[in-house]
Amino acid sequence: MELERHEYDVVVVGAGGAGLRAAIEAQENGARTAVVCKSLLGKAHTVMAEGGIAAAMANLYPEDNWRVHFRDTMRGGKMLNHWRMAQLHAQEAPDRVRELEDWGALFDRTPDGLISQRDFGGHRYARLAHVGDRTGLELIRTLQQRTVALGIDVFMECTVTRLLTGPAGDGGPDEVTGAFGYWRESGRFVAWQAPSVVLATGGIGKSYKVTSNSWEYTGDGHSLALQAGATLVNMEFVQFHPTGMVWPPSVRGILVTESVRGDGGILKNSAGNRFMFDYIPDFFRKETAETEAEADRWYDDKKNNRRPPELLPRDEVARAINSEVKAGRGSPHGGVFLDIASRRSAEYIRKRLPSMYHQFRELAEVDITAEAMEVGPTCHYVMGGVEVDPDTEAARVPGLFAAGEVAGGMHGSNRLGGNSLSDLLVFGRRAGLAAAEHALKRIDRTHLRDDALADAARAALAPFEREGGENPYTVQHDLQQTMHDLVGIIRTAPEMEQALERIAALKERVANLSVEGHRQYNPGWHLALDLPHMLVVSECIARAALERQESRGGHTRDDFPATDDEWARTNLICAQAPDGSVALTRQPLPRMPAELADVFEEVSAS
């Protein structure tokens, strides 16, 4: 077998914010580091992030600090977040933002010359460091340029299909020995021997029909971790961003940043009513404005007024939009209206939201400074992911680490806007550091087993061996329709049972796919290899969602509409059973120490 081989201390899979931040930290700590990514460098999904990076820097509101950010994050996640991750995240985010400036990032400024911060849903104070509405581009470019400056090796357009594990030298459980993959350009195989692998592969949105996610979001990291013996947590929690484009059909799902609402935009139904006032849950009633007048005053006077209901956490807003459309009060193309044109000057809108202005003008022929946008929920983010140690991002398999969207626990049942970019930086850095430390202790490296490499190669080539089988694009389409119809924003037991039956049938179809052409840059083949990942992740979501008999955050059950005290203390863990199926277990939620629990009293009292 023709095989290109490499040896590193740390291999990072994925080149979005978390992957690049991990690689930078690993390299700076003396580890020989490689990044492997499916696209060209600088194209990862982080580039799509718009609004900003949440960090309690207190540049605009001196009252802000990590304890308030911690509280907002936990409440946004309906208290299911791993408290330690939420704590580290809130404490370290400001430093992670400041160091980006030392690497060349140029954020928008306050009049004092500090980093400006903007309002976002669920955040008590204006907290998001931003560059217009293209913050993700600034983040990825800054980290990319730092990666290049440090001379880190990057394997671009290269897909990892297997994690390799082997017996530990000290007789302990199997540990990571490296990874196996192929060059997309040539189809040739590559193997990396490395004692530490950091998964930073992002999310799973491509299993849904309407999504803001790109083709890369096929759940590879979630699936690779399961296969290697690691566990996934909170997989039932999928975030539907309330505002995706709904028209024209070809752009359905493309993100409309929450900044539109943070900067003054409001949601209206077909009757012209500002309907979010009808959907304020008791959990957030004390901190949400009661009248339109109070909500409008809040933008300039946060001390004496409460937040507009349009800036409730995303799960609340998405459900409200869904209800309005179902009740027949939607817009012509099945969404609702998002209006900033009537509330802010054209100049302000173009300055604060340049890429939204451009996106709607070019793709929908809508001038957002003159008319309302049509928006509706779109699959955006998976809160669930690899179960990790909060301080080191180590998974249950020694040598395996995970950071960013592929890791679970940080966001509980619902992520606040702006907390993903800070998550990438805080936990990307921690994962890179721990991966380097782990690798540099492993003097005797375990060699890659020839039979494991041969098996990985055989599996990758299987779609070429079969003739007359089904086209992978058809199977992907059917999976997306299944998840959209049956495991979407509102769920019921019979629908999810049906989804699991369909997923089982799709697995058989995937095992019989065939692809045309040859190994050189062949998207059909690439998709055929991504599909098994998409199916296993979809199964995890459906199984966990069926098991959790309550509604919380990004998991809404029509048959169990309330939150439940027992489930408030319970996590669901997915693992791979010996026969390859998904095994589900209940696990108690980690208990928050008393001094942190006090934060909820002190902050709401202030």
Added chain:
Amino acid sequence: MSYDATFRVWRGDAEGGDLQSFTVAVNEGEVVLDVIHRLQSTQVGDLAVRWNCKAGKCGSCSAEINGRPRLMCMTRMSTFGEDETVTVTPLRAFPVIRDLVTDVSFNYEQAARIPAFTPKAREEDGNHRMQQVDVERSQEFRKCIECWLCQDVCHVIRDHEGNKAAFSGPRFMIRLAELDMHPLDTVDRRDAAQDEFGLGYCNITKCCSEVCPEGIHITDNGIIPLKERVVDRRFDPLTWLGSKIGRRPQA
């Protein structure tokens, strides 16, 4: 609102290839990339194309559409007549890998050659202070999504392969301009811009600015000011004298 369009798509690899004709359905509101995806999923499963965000933010799906360098995701089908043939070919300035995918490694090599950003120290409280008006000049260039359309259209490298050894192209001229105008950077790259990255090769035809999907004023705000600053440095008599008789002045 659906109709059948005629598409001609270049298919082949480094050895050669040709334009192949397809009849393919087009629906209301679609862009060229939607139609290419429909071809991929229904007629030619192995048609090679790069794409990611499908919203003009990542700069992956660059190609030449009816001869003009464009992002496929931002080119609406409504800009063509229903009976107009749409021809899609790979970027001409770079070697073909397969179909619409080209080898753009030249650009990554240039990026690695540019002397890295080197900041001045933070203020005592741990912050950097900069005024919005001062960051905006470099922010314009940091909007660049690295789609390489400016590199593709630039006749200096498009028509003269040999020039790639001497001229890094418009994308990297604005990267140099961005660093030169960056309020925190401390490195002087003006000599390098001229001697190592070939600033002098640009003769300001502004084709790059015309194709930029981000509307960056590559020539007017980037290349021309950079040329002026290089000239200031090189032809200022005191600087010239200093460089001849003493230590080279460092910025």
